[in-house]
Amino acid sequence: xxxxxxxxxxxxxxxxxxxxxxxxxxxxxxxxxxxxxxxxxxxxxxxxxxxxxxxxxxxxxxxxxxxxxxxxxxxxxxxxxxxxxxxxxxxxxxxxxxxxxxxxxxxxxxxxxxxxxxxxxxxxxxxxxxxxxxxxxxxxxxxxxxxxxxxxxxxxxxxxxxxxxxxxxxxxxxxxxxxxxxxxxxxxxxxxxxxxxxxxxxxxxxxxxxx
Amino acid sequence: xxxxxxxxxxxxxxxxxxxxxxxxxxxxxxxxxxxxxxxxxxxxxxxxxxxxxxxxxxxxxxxxxxxxxxxxxxxxxxxxxxxxxxxxxxxxxxxxxxxxxxxxxxxxxxxxxxxxxxxxxxxxxxxxxxxxxxxxxxxxxxxxxxxxxxxxxxxxxxxxxxxxxxxxxxxxxxxxxxxxxxxxxxxxxxxxxxxxxxxxxxxxxxxxxxx
Numbered sequence: 001x002x003x004x005x006x007x008x009x010x011x012x013x014x015x016x017x018x019x020x021x022x023x024x025x026x027x028x029x030x031x032x033x034x035x036x037x038x039x040x041x042x043x044x045x046x047x048x049x050x051x052x053x054x055x056x057x058x059x060x061x062x063x064x065x066x067x068x069x070x071x072x073x074x075x076x077x078x079x080x081x082x083x084x085x086x087x088x089x090x091x092x093x094x095x096x097x098x099x100x101x102x103x104x105x106x107x108x109x110x111x112x113x114x115x116x117x118x119x120x121x122x123x124x125x126x127x128x129x130x131x132x133x134x135x136x137x138x139x140x141x142x143x144x145x146x147x148x149x150x151x152x153x154x155x156x157x158x159x160x161x162x163x164x165x166x167x168x169x170x171x172x173x174x175x176x177x178x179x180x181x182x183x184x185x186x187x188x189x190x191x192x193x194x195x196x197x198x199x200x201x202x203x204x205x206x207x208x209x210x211x
Numbered sequence: 212x213x214x215x216x217x218x219x220x221x222x223x224x225x226x227x228x229x230x231x232x233x234x235x236x237x238x239x240x241x242x243x244x245x246x247x248x249x250x251x252x253x254x255x256x257x258x259x260x261x262x263x264x265x266x267x268x269x270x271x272x273x274x275x276x277x278x279x280x281x282x283x284x285x286x287x288x289x290x291x292x293x294x295x296x297x298x299x300x301x302x303x304x305x306x307x308x309x310x311x312x313x314x315x316x317x318x319x320x321x322x323x324x325x326x327x328x329x330x331x332x333x334x335x336x337x338x339x340x341x342x343x344x345x346x347x348x349x350x351x352x353x354x355x356x357x358x359x360x361x362x363x364x365x366x367x368x369x370x371x372x373x374x375x376x377x378x379x380x381x382x383x384x385x386x387x388x389x390x391x392x393x394x395x396x397x398x399x400x401x402x403x404x405x406x407x408x409x410x411x412x413x414x415x416x417x418x419x420x421x422x
Contacts, residue, residue, distance in 0.1 A: 056298075060301075060302070062301045062302070062305055063309075064304065064309070066304060066308065067304040068301065070297070071300070071301035073297070074300060074301075075297060085285065086281070086282050086285025086286060089285060090281050090282035090285075091273070093278040093281050094278035097277065098259075098275070101336075122350070123350065123354070125312075125313075126353070130350060130353065133350065135342070136344065139333070142337070142339070142341065143334070
């Protein structure tokens with residue numbers, strides 16, 4: 001297996017942390033990013049122009065972080081991170097998608113539409129120019145704000161995002177928040193349950209090693 | 212079980228079509244939308260303010276279309292629509308997410324940011340006003356355009372979106388395209404493989420019955 005990685009990209013960290021939590025060996029990793037983008041060599045052979053991507057070694061190339069995790073979950077069943085029955089699978093997927101749609105996407109909207117390095121790259125996954133839209137900075141902040149409040153409510157009642165054990169939903173939420181922190185959009189003061197949870201999941205060995 | 216539904220919403224159609232393809236009985240359905248939005252009665256008890264939502268009857272409420280499908284997939288294993296092994300599961304999830312991120316989201320960006328009925332509701336899932344951003348109309352069109360080209364390449368080589376059999380990835384792609392058609396953003400002429408595939412999947416009984 002070979003993992004195409006861009007070290008600072010939060011979507012790559014989701015997969016690296018998943019691999020470490022599973023206790024799998026980190027596959028051979030190829031860096032395909034430079035300071036603020038993907039190399040032309042990479043996007044020429046992978047025109048989806050997104051990271052991470054996993055080559056399984058038998059001709060299959062998998063893009064999309066959660067599709068890679070799904071593949072690895074089946075490769076090694078324990079520890080289970082995506083649900084052991086239909087009910088668990090549904091609850092984990094529901095919260096994982098919320099973390100991505102509101103947390104990760106909110107932070108990405110702020111970064112992509114404000115940072116000078118992303119001029120004409122306002123949206124990931126396009127090889128053609130996509131202009132920045134300044135109004136999305138405010139919309140992204142609002143989205144992130146809804147994410148924090150929603151997860152505060154959930155984490156007030158639950159030790160982890162999807163219930164009483166650590167799952168891939170925690171990984172996406174953690175990677176989203178640590179990404180938002182780089183943009184000075186860290187956990188608001190009125191979200192003490194998110195702070196408590198963030199402290200706990202950040203202390204996991206895989207959280208530190210995946211940075 | 213009880214399905215909270217807004218008949219014209221493409222994300223609700225994804226789940227209805229999935230239920231029909233599985234050969235499951237349609238659960239009791241409650242309409243929670245009016246012409247252009249969700250009722251206050253619904254969003255008061257489901258503050259995520261999104262449809263569809265499934266109550267399983269034993270206290271679990273599942274939001275997010277794909278989380279609902281995941282639950283139902285485990286309830287009835289055949290016909291399999293989400294993958295029978297790790298490799299299939301990964302490929303289906305990869306293409307399903309692409310259909311959603313580029314097709315469905317592109318069309319939604321165009322509608323939400325252009326239609327007068329969505330003034331101050333530029334983004335789904337918020338109970339607070341979210342202003343429309345006119346620049347997102349063009350960005351949404353570009354996103355949809357990339358979706359069509361990407362799926363043309365895939366469907367030139369494959370009978371269905373994720374390979375040689377019908378899966379949930381076809382459902383999301385079909386619902387995205389039929390949504391885009393309502394906005395006069397139907398399949399471009401230079402995408403004959405998408406046209407061929409669209410004709411085939413539209414002729415499935417579940418496609419007609421889920422409209």
